[in-house]
Amino acid sequence: MTTHEHLMPPTLRILPERLVNNLERARYQYAVRMQNIPHYYTVAKTWADHKDGMSEELMWTVWEMRKHDVMRPFMGREQHYLDVNGFSYWTMVPRDEETMLINRQYCTHGAYDSPFDAMAHQYDDSDRPWRAVKDEREALYAPAAPSGRVLDVGCGTGLLVDYCYLQIDRERYVGIDPSAGMLARFALKHPDYKAEATLLRTTFEDYETPLRFDTIVAMAGSASHVTGVGIVEKARHLLAPGGRAYLMFYRDPAAAFERMGIEMPPLAETPEGAERDGDYVALELARDG
Ligand SMILES: C[S@@+](CC[C@H](N)C(=O)[O-])C[C@H]1O[C@@H](n2cnc3c(N)ncnc32)[C@H](O)[C@@H]1O
Numbered sequence: 001m002t003t004h005e006h007l008m009p010p011t012l013r014i015l016p017e018r019l020v021n022n023l024e025r026a027r028y029q030y031a032v033r034m035q036n037i038p039h040y041y042t043v044a045k046t047w048a049d050h051k052d053g054m055s056e057e058l059m060w061t062v063w064e065m066r067k068h069d070v071m072r073p074f075m076g077r078e079q080h081y082l083d084v085n086g087f088s089y090w091t092m093v094p095r096d097e098e099t100m101l102i103n104r105q106y107c108t109h110g111a112y113d114s115p116f117d118a119m120a121h122q123y124d125d126s127d128r129p130w131r132a133v134k135d136e137r138e139a140l141y142a143p144a145a146p147s148g149r150v151l152d153v154g155c156g157t158g159l160l161v162d163y164c165y166l167q168i169d170r171e172r173y174v175g176i177d178p179s180a181g182m183l184a185r186f187a188l189k190h191p192d193y194k195a196e197a198t199l200l201r202t203t204f205e206d207y208e209t210p211l212r213f214d215t216i217v218a219m220a221g222s223a224s225h226v227t228g229v230g231i232v233e234k235a236r237h238l239l240a241p242g243g244r245a246y247l248m249f250y251r252d253p254a255a256a257f258e259r260m261g262i263e264m265p266p267l268a269e270t271p272e273g274a275e276r277d278g279d280y281v282a283l284e285l286a287r288d289g
Pocket of ligand 1: 111114116153154155156157158159160176177178179182202203204205218219220221222225226227
């Protein structure tokens with residue numbers, strides 16, 4: 001028996017673009033009266049279609065949220081949340097009632113409570129001679145072969161960008177990761193990416209976008225961290241015609257986490273068909289063009 005849990009992912013969630021746009025483009029204000037639970041809220045009067053304190057669009061958004069949300073305990077009771085692109089959204093009224101207020105907070109649920117945050121500043125370091133590390137990493141990142149519009153799932157501190165810098169068009173690069181610490185390190189190393197690329201603090205599970213990608217990668221074990229959705233299914237869904245995904249799972253998770261010196265979180269089962277690639281097991285997918 002291994003020391004790590006294997007989780008079977010639920011089915012693919014696809015949110016309507018109108019819902020995501022409404023949630024993301026709304027105007028939010030900070031809830032100054034509840035600083036113990038830092039969050040923001042939007043009300044009807046700030047929505048473009050508002051009339052007499054009502055907004056049809058906000059009302060539609062609330063009903064649509066309820067079709068896709070998940071339940072989590074909150075202060076001894078049940079609360080329904082919709083998690084999208086690093087934010088959790090919720091309303092306070094019973095689920096069959098209308099409301100003119102939507103709350104949101106930066107995601108704090110399990111997947112965002114990252115063991116990588118604390119070690120991000122030393123993630124890139126190694127005790128071994130730099131030349132050996134460089135050769136090894138060049139070999140590790142070369143098969144990613146990023147081209148066109150790139151999605152880097154679990155981008156971490158940006159090692160893919162370090163080693164494939166010349167192949168990546170930063171204006172068409174999207175790096176996502178739930179760890180604020182890893183992303184801060186990335187932005188420190190690559191201020192040009194911070195300015196021109198999209199670096200988003202979100203899990204792959206909560207990532208929603210109308211974009212379709214020519215290359216989707218999850219390097220150096222990142223694919224194993226996606227437990228809340230089938231990574232293969234979701235990657236297929238996000239690939240552009242002719243696109244290619246390269247997903248790396250840990251081969252020996254216990255050894256990998258021992259090496260990184262952090263506690264191992266629950267990891268996803270490695271899908272059939274993945275092939276051994278050094279310390280990892282890699283799966284390549286193509287979408288016919
Ligand atoms: C071993 S690191 C690999 C980082 C980077 N890909 C690399 O090549 O160095 C695994 C990364 O996956 C991220 N991660 C954890 N859960 C995730 C999730 N659900 N979706 C996307 N990334 C996740 C972690 O925060 C961490 O940065």
